[in-house]
Amino acid sequence: MESALKLSSITLEYPDGEGTLTALDDVTLELHRGEFVSLVGPSGSGKSSLLAVAATLVRPTAGSVTVAGRDAGALPDAGRTALRRDLIGIIFQQPNLLPSLTAVEQLVIAAHLRADPLREASQKAVGLLERVGLGSVLDKRPHQLSGGQRQRVNIARALMADPAVLLVDEPTAALDHARSEEIVRLLRQVTDEFGVATLMVTHDTGLVSFTDAVATMRDGRLSAAGVLAAAR
Numbered sequence: 001m002e003s004a005l006k007l008s009s010i011t012l013e014y015p016d017g018e019g020t021l022t023a024l025d026d027v028t029l030e031l032h033r034g035e036f037v038s039l040v041g042p043s044g045s046g047k048s049s050l051l052a053v054a055a056t057l058v059r060p061t062a063g064s065v066t067v068a069g070r071d072a073g074a075l076p077d078a079g080r081t082a083l084r085r086d087l088i089g090i091i092f093q094q095p096n097l098l099p100s101l102t103a104v105e106q107l108v109i110a111a112h113l114r115a116d117p118l119r120e121a122s123q124k125a126v127g128l129l130e131r132v133g134l135g136s137v138l139d140k141r142p143h144q145l146s147g148g149q150r151q152r153v154n155i156a157r158a159l160m161a162d163p164a165v166l167l168v169d170e171p172t173a174a175l176d177h178a179r180s181e182e183i184v185r186l187l188r189q190v191t192d193e194f195g196v197a198t199l200m201v202t203h204d205t206g207l208v209s210f211t212d213a214v215a216t217m218r219d220g221r222l223s224a225a226g227v228l229a230a231a232r
Contacts, residue, residue, distance in 0.1 A: 040215070
């Protein structure tokens with residue numbers, strides 16, 4: 001089975017005074033469609049750096065990133081932007097919704113950036129929002145939505161491009177326990193239904209039971225040389 005996301009021997013270094021800081025140290029991780037993996041570890045362990053490299057937002061110092069069989073490292077900046085736009089859905093900790101747009105418009109504008117036809121994009125946006133439980137608030141703006149509803153818009157927006165991969169950064173950090181569980185349960189459902197590979201960074205180990213596997217980071221390395229331990 002072809003990988004949806006494959007990180008091979010990733011090293012990421014930054015200048016640090018007269019030396020270098022190693023944010024990621026020979027990290028290897030592979031996800032297939034329909035797999036939901038949680039990434040845990042203490043603050044500063046490299047989780048966010050790994051997510052940024054997987055999203056092709058940061059080029060690694062060494063190693064390769066392959067998304068749906070395409071080598072991101074072989075692409076120019078414009079090619080990486082197109083790959084990210086077409087194959088990767090990113091769900092940030094904060095939804096970052098545009099305050100003047102309705103829930104539907106938040107999704108449609110994302111499709112507009114890909115030059116998708118407006119009518120089809122609007123129909124798709126409505127369907128996705130209904131799928132994530134927001135059919136009754138299609139015309140509401142962010143200030144009229146709860147924190148959980150805003151995060152659901154965020155999830156639906158990430159699915160607009162039919163991505164191969166969902167990268168999720170602390171999606172429940174601003175939510176209470178009940179809403180946090182609802183959001184991660186929803187991520188489980190869309191992973192299964194849409195056949196995406198989902199990698200979720202979380203500090204809440206109580207939520208990993210919804211995922212297929214757990215990867216633990218510490219000091220820039222994946223524990224057990226990147227071996228994933230079954231969580232379900």
